[in-house]
Amino acid sequence: MKEKREKAIKKDLSTLATFFQIYCSGVHSSRDKDELKRRGILKRYFIKELSLCAECQRHFYYAAVKRILCPYFPKPACKKCPTICYTDGHRQFMREMMRFSGKYLMSRGRIDLIFKYFF
Numbered sequence: 001m002k003e004k005r006e007k008a009i010k011k012d013l014s015t016l017a018t019f020f021q022i023y024c025s026g027v028h029s030s031r032d033k034d035e036l037k038r039r040g041i042l043k044r045y046f047i048k049e050l051s052l053c054a055e056c057q058r059h060f061y062y063a064a065v066k067r068i069l070c071p072y073f074p075k076p077a078c079k080k081c082p083t084i085c086y087t088d089g090h091r092q093f094m095r096e097m098m099r100f101s102g103k104y105l106m107s108r109g110r111i112d113l114i115f116k117y118f119f
Helices: 001-028 054-068 090-107 111-118
Strands: none
Touching: 001 054, 001 090, 054 090
16 A cells, blocks of 8 residues: 555656646746755655756645645545645646646647546
């Protein structure tokens, strides 16, 4: 059970990193980017190389910790979850980021994301 949970967390963080990379490259293209430092709890669950601006790094760390500490398994979609874990500022940023990145990926043929969105 614990191995399945850790595998799901790693997969979710990898997907989240992809979304953040697309958003930061598209929206914050003029900002300086730094490589994300895998510190604290991220050392255990996240191994992907990722370069983000300071604002996106702050939001990524917040989202990653919230995902790792989520008490639900299997984790429900955030919009269907009974517990609201994001503060308003982070929630608004995540909506904007997911909207931008999701449209980008779908317009480039990621049909699997369409099914995930609707089902």
